[in-house]
Amino acid sequence: MLEIEKLNVSVENKIILNDFSLKINPGEVHAVMGKNGAGKSSLAQAIIGNSNYSINSGKIKFNGSLINDLEINERALLGIFLAFQYPIEIPGVNNTYLLRSALNAKLKSEGKDEIDSFDFLKLIKTLMNKMNISDEFIHRSVNEGFSGGEKKKNEVLQMLLLEPKLCILDETDSGLDVDALKIVSNGVNELRDSERSFLIITHYKRLLELIKPDLVHVIANGTIVKTGNATLADELDKKGFDWV
Amino acid sequence: MKNNADQFIREKYEHGFVTDIEQDTFEPGLDEDVIKKISQIKNEPSFLTEWRLRAFSQWKTMQEPHWGQLKYNPIDYQSLSYYSAPKNNKDAPKSLDEVDPKLLETYEKLGIPLHERAKLAGVAVDAVFDSVSVATTFKDTLEKVGVIFCSFSEAVQKYPELIERYLGTVVPQRDNFFAALNSAVFSDGSFVYIPKNTKCPMELSTYFRINASNTGQFERTLIIADEGSYVSYLEGCTAPMRDENQLHAAVVELVALKDAEIKYSTVQNWYPGDENGVGGIYNFVTKRGDCRGANSKISWTQVETGSAITWKYPSCILRGENSIGKFYSVAVANNFQQADTGTKMIHIGKNTKSTIISKGISAGNASNAYRGRVKFFKNAENARNYTQCDSLILGSNASAHTFPEIDNLCNKSVIEHEATTSKISDDQLMYCQQRGLSEEDSVNLIVNGFCKEVFKELPMEFAVEAQNLLNVTLEGAIG
Numbered sequence: 001m002l003e004i005e006k007l008n009v010s011v012e013n014k015i016i017l018n019d020f021s022l023k024i025n026p027g028e029v030h031a032v033m034g035k036n037g038a039g040k041s042s043l044a045q046a047i048i049g050n051s052n053y054s055i056n057s058g059k060i061k062f063n064g065s066l067i068n069d070l071e072i073n074e075r076a077l078l079g080i081f082l083a084f085q086y087p088i089e090i091p092g093v094n095n096t097y098l099l100r101s102a103l104n105a106k107l108k109s110e111g112k113d114e115i116d117s118f119d120f121l122k123l124i125k126t127l128m129n130k131m132n133i134s135d136e137f138i139h140r141s142v143n144e145g146f147s148g149g150e151k152k153k154n155e156v157l158q159m160l161l162l163e164p165k166l167c168i169l170d171e172t173d174s175g176l177d178v179d180a181l182k183i184v185s186n187g188v189n190e191l192r193d194s195e196r197s198f199l200i201i202t203h204y205k206r207l208l209e210l211i212k213p214d215l216v217h218v219i220a221n222g223t224i225v226k227t228g229n230a231t232l233a234d235e236l237d238k239k240g241f242d243w244v
Numbered sequence: 245m246k247n248n249a250d251q252f253i254r255e256k257y258e259h260g261f262v263t264d265i266e267q268d269t270f271e272p273g274l275d276e277d278v279i280k281k282i283s284q285i286k287n288e289p290s291f292l293t294e295w296r297l298r299a300f301s302q303w304k305t306m307q308e309p310h311w312g313q314l315k316y317n318p319i320d321y322q323s324l325s326y327y328s329a330p331k332n333n334k335d336a337p338k339s340l341d342e343v344d345p346k347l348l349e350t351y352e353k354l355g356i357p358l359h360e361r362a363k364l365a366g367v368a369v370d371a372v373f374d375s376v377s378v379a380t381t382f383k384d385t386l387e388k389v390g391v392i393f394c395s396f397s398e399a400v401q402k403y404p405e406l407i408e409r410y411l412g413t414v415v416p417q418r419d420n421f422f423a424a425l426n427s428a429v430f431s432d433g434s435f436v437y438i439p440k441n442t443k444c445p446m447e448l449s450t451y452f453r454i455n456a457s458n459t460g461q462f463e464r465t466l467i468i469a470d471e472g473s474y475v476s477y478l479e480g481c482t483a484p485m486r487d488e489n490q491l492h493a494a495v496v497e498l499v500a501l502k503d504a505e506i507k508y509s510t511v512q513n514w515y516p517g518d519e520n521g522v523g524g525i526y527n528f529v530t531k532r533g534d535c536r537g538a539n540s541k542i543s544w545t546q547v548e549t550g551s552a553i554t555w556k557y558p559s560c561i562l563r564g565e566n567s568i569g570k571f572y573s574v575a576v577a578n579n580f581q582q583a584d585t586g587t588k589m590i591h592i593g594k595n596t597k598s599t600i601i602s603k604g605i606s607a608g609n610a611s612n613a614y615r616g617r618v619k620f621f622k623n624a625e626n627a628r629n630y631t632q633c634d635s636l637i638l639g640s641n642a643s644a645h646t647f648p649e650i651d652n653l654c655n656k657s658v659i660e661h662e663a664t665t666s667k668i669s670d671d672q673l674m675y676c677q678q679r680g681l682s683e684e685d686s687v688n689l690i691v692n693g694f695c696k697e698v699f700k701e702l703p704m705e706f707a708v709e710a711q712n713l714l715n716v717t718l719e720g721a722i723g
Contacts, residue, residue, distance in 0.1 A: 048678055073677040073686075081678070088675045091666070093693030101689055102679035109680070141693070142675075158679065 001026045001197040002047070002166055007058035009046045009222075016042040018222040020058070024166070027194040031208055031233065032201045034219035035241050040201045041085060043219070044170045047199075048082045049075045062166070077109040079165030083155035083172045085201075090142035095154070096124060098142050099161055106162055124161065130190070131157045132183050148175035156187040167191065168199045173207040185210035205233040218244045270327040276300060279428055282327050286397055289404050292411075299417035299427030306421045312555050312584035313613035313645050316526060319491060326429045326462075382446060391444050391475075392437040396464050399435035406437060410468055414497035414534040414561070422493040422528040422555075430464035430495070438473040438504070447703055449478040463494040469504035471537065476507040478706060492551075493528045502537030502564065507545070509702055510558075511710055513717075514550035516581050524552025524581070531558035532588075535567035535596075543570035544587065545701045547710045549717045552581060557615065559588035562596035562627070569598040572698040574710075576717050577610030577642075586615035586633075586647075591624040591657070602633040603695050606642035607718055613645040620654040627657040635665040636694050638687065638718070688715045 002024040009017035016039050024030050034040050046053045047060060049072040060067050062078055070078075090098070104114040115123070121138075128137060131153050143151050152172050159167055169188070173181055188198065188211050200211065208216070208230065216232040217224045218241065226232070226244045236243070270278060279300050283293040308319070386393055392403065400407055417427040438444050469475055479496075492514070498506050508531075517524025527550075533542035544558035554577075560569025571587040589598035598618070606612035618629045635644035644665055652659065668690050676686035692699070692711055699707045 050674060071677070071683075072674060073680055073682050076678050076680040084675065084678075088669070088671045090672050090675070090690060090693065092696060093690055094696075097693065098676065098679065098689065101681055101685065102676075105680040105682075105685070162679070 001028075001063060002199070003059070003061040004047075005059040005061070007046065007060065008056040009042060009053050009058075010056055011042070011053055015056075016053075016222050017046060020223050022217070022224065024197045024199060026197055027192075028215070029192070029198040029200065029211065029213045031213040031216045032199065032219055033203065033216060033233065033236060033241070038219040038241075039222040040219055041170055042222070044082055044168050044199070044201060047075075047168060048072055048080055073105075077106060080168070081159055081162060081164035081166065082168045082170060083152070083159060085170040085172075085174070087143050087146075087151040087155055089144045089146075091144050093142050094138075095140055095142055096120070096138050099124060099158060102158070103161055127157055127160045130160065131187055133157060149177065149180040152176055152184060153180065156184050160187055160191065163191070163196075165195070166197050166199065168201070170201045171203065172200075173202055173204060181207065181210065205237045208233045220244065270325045272323050272325050274300075274321055274324070274326055274429070278326050282429060282431075285327065286400065288400055289408075291404075291408055292400060295412065295417070296428050296430075299424050300429075302418040303421065303424035303428055306418065306424055308421050312615075313611060313647075314553055314555060314582045314584050316553055316582075319526070321425070324491065327431070385445055389442050389445060390439040391442065391448075392435065393448050394435055396430075396433040396435050396466065399466075403435070403437070406468065407435075407466070410466060410497070410499055412497075414499060414532050415495050415530050420530060423495050423530040426462045426464060426493045426495045426530070430462045433464035433466075433494070435465070436467040436475065436477065438469045438475045440470045441472040442470075443473065444475040447476045447478055461492045463492075465494070465496040466499075467497070467506060467508070468499045469501060469506050469540075471501045472503040473501075474505045476703065477509070478703065479508065479510045480512050490523075491526050491528070494530070496529070496531040496558075498531075498533035498542055500533065500535050500537065500540035500542050500564075500567075503539045504537065505541040506533060507543050508533070508558070509706060510544075510546040510548075511702075511706060511713065512546065512548045512550050512554075513713060515552075516550050516579065517552040519579050525550065526553045527551040527556065528553075529556040531556065532561065533559070533569070534561045535564050535569060535593075537567070538564040538593070539566045540564050541568040541570075543568075543572070543701070545570075545572040545698065546574070546585075547698070547702070547713070548573070548575040548583060548585060549713055551583075554581075554583040554585055556585045557587055559590070560598060561590045561592065562598060562624075563592045564596075565593040566595045566597075567593055568596070570701075571598075571600045571602070572701045573602045574605070574695045574698045574714070575603070575612060575614075576605045576714060577607070577612040578717055579608040579610060581608075581610045583611070584613040584615055586613075586617075588617040589619070589629055591618075591620045591627040591629070591654075594623065594625045594627070596624055596627045598627075598629045600629070600631040600633065601697050602631075603698055604633070604635045604644055605638070605691060605694070605718070606635070606644050607638035609641045611643045611645070613647060615647040615649075617649045617651065618659060619651040620657045620659075622653045624654045625656045627654065629657075629659045631659075631661045631663075633663045634694065635663075636691065637665070637667045638691075684715075684719065687718060691715075691718060 004020060004022045007017050007020040032040050049070060055068055067075055100120050107114055133153055172184060213230055216228055218226040279296050283296055415423050418424050436448060467477060500506050514525040514527060535542055542560050548554055562569050569589050575583045575585050577583045587600055600616060602614050604612040604614050614633045620627050633646055637644055646663055648661060650659055672690060673686045676689055691714060699710055702710055
């Protein structure tokens with residue numbers, strides 16, 4: 001699914017990913033942990049194609065093709081989705097308007113017909129139910145005036161709607177109470193299947209107890225310094241990152 | 245020179261300007277003779293000739309206003325020609341093949357039917373589309389209920405008493421420099437009269453009016469809604485219009501009598517000039533509505549995307565008790581366009597209410613200013629105004645300015661004012677793009693969200709067109 005080879009990335013001439021390699025197979029869930037500033041979010045930004053992150057060398061491949069030079073929306077349409085750490089507010093733009101435009105962009109890229117308003121409303125309401133999102137959400141602007149938890153739930157709602165091939169969750173668990181955490185992880189678990197892959201960036205093992213990862217990576221100074229199975233998260237929780 | 249002109253006019257008049265389409269433009273220059281000749285050609289009653297002359301003598305004492313947030317080279321009023329017969333096809337393209345391909349591309353994007361494109365592009369073909377039959381059908385419908393909808397010139401001939409009674413009662417001749425100029429030399433325009441207790445059975449649109457083309461640079465519109473009547477009027481069209489005249493100074497007057505309502509919607513898309521701002525239209529317009537009777541309502545909804553320079557403040561005089569004025573505006577300026585637009589709400593009567601929703605968008609190197617004035621006279625008890633003016637900036641070279649003015653002489657009134665200025669941030673764009681939308685679609689999504697409150701005030705088909713228009717106007721505004 002995703003192959004990153006010897007990636008070197010910088011922002012404003014500061015190197016933030018260095019000789020970074022990672023391979024995620026279809027159906028796998030990978031967790032990425034590490035201290036603040038270790039390069040976790042930068043990894044997510046580099047994968048989605050944020051233009052502020054320049055690739056100096058190395059390759060990012062998605063389903064076998066090199067995507068280094070693809071635009072952010074081109075990568076999105078290939079099936080790469082990021083649940084943002086800080087979802088942005090877009091005043092004036094209705095939630096459902098954005099969601100429907102996004103879904104239609106996806107359908108169009110797959111050569112399918114656009115979804116009509118009635119079918120869309122039915123679909124989104126089912127998903128909102130799953131995420132325990134109230135009806136008024138439909139009438140509100142994108143993330144405007146949302147609490148931290150609502151914003152994160154909205155990210156997962158979008159993920160459920162767009163059914164991406166690779167889901168990247170950037171600290172989606174931060175700022176969530178126990179109930180919201182459960183809803184979010186249920187949403188993610190529902191999407192898990194033998195084809196879909198996940199890259200979960202987090203500080204805490206509590207999310208990884210709800211979404212069991214296949215592999216856990218520890219990042220420091222822009223590269224992976226340790227990889228293990230799910231028990232690595234427990235060990236890190238007890239001993240801290242410096243132990244690595 | 246003058247003799248030539250005299251001779252020319254006489255010939256012109258003998259032939260009648262409707263059939264003769266050759267050599268029908270005045271020599272440049274403006275004096276009393278020119279005005280008399282305009283009036284003479286149009287066979288106007290003497291009250292109107294005198295009215296024009298009074299306007300001219302006042303105009304001569306006035307100065308071109310320069311308080312707007314606008315920069316342009318001085319206009320030499322003596323270098324302009326002040327009369328051109330309705331059809332001047334000499335320099336017009338002979339077929340669509342001769343039309344600027346860029347213009348045709350825009351028509352394509354706006355989804356304008358093929359048979360209308362030729363007319364819009366000014367192709368010199370007779371009866372390029374079947375507007376005549378459309379027009380005839382609607383004329384019948386209107387006549388049945390007694391609605392008058394015709395060109396201003398026709399109204400002067402057929403209903404001089406209405407013209408004499410209402411012309412200049414909302415925008416006086418010496419109201420401002422451009423209004424005075426228009427009053428002296430206006431070419432043609434529209435006239436509407438809705439009889440008492442009549443709901444106009446259809447949206448009136450200049451687009452369907454016969455002889456609507458080439459009303460020229462000094463257009464004059466007068467709409468009268470008699471007691472208890474209702475009319476919705478659409479001006480302009482979303483397609484970019486070609487015009488040889490750079491200076492436009494129109495005047496629109498609305499009169500709403502007791503319990504009457506006028507909804508006036510405009511989509512203005514005059515040529516804005518090229519990417520460097522060369523050659524665009526200068527649009528200096530005076531639009532004003534008078535809520536003359538109790539419980540009357542006037543609303544202005546405008547989508548302004550064209551012109552190099554826009555100077556325009558559709559206003560309401562809330563004279564009648566309980567009268568209501570509304571102003572909804574989206575003004576877009578891209579490349580080197582400059583817009584200085586807004587409104588005035590003048591509260592005179594008791595319990596009068598006004599709402600102002602202004603959305604300004606600036607992109608490229610453009611400058612966009614909102615200028616508003618809310619005035620409460622001493623007796624305007626319990627009057628209320630709500631103003632919301634939002635600016636959206638795209639790119640780093642564009643600018644937005646807001647000049648709200650509040651003048652309150654009444655201590656029993658309420659004024660609320662909200663204003664925001666925002667920029668489409670890279671993060672917002674990235675967020676939308678990460679969801680699979682192209683950069684352009686992302687910009688459109690955000691801009692349309694920003695304008696939603698205004699678009700929903702437009703008649704439905706117009707709203708869809710306006711949205712497309714906005715997308716085309718802002719094409720390439722980012723990146």
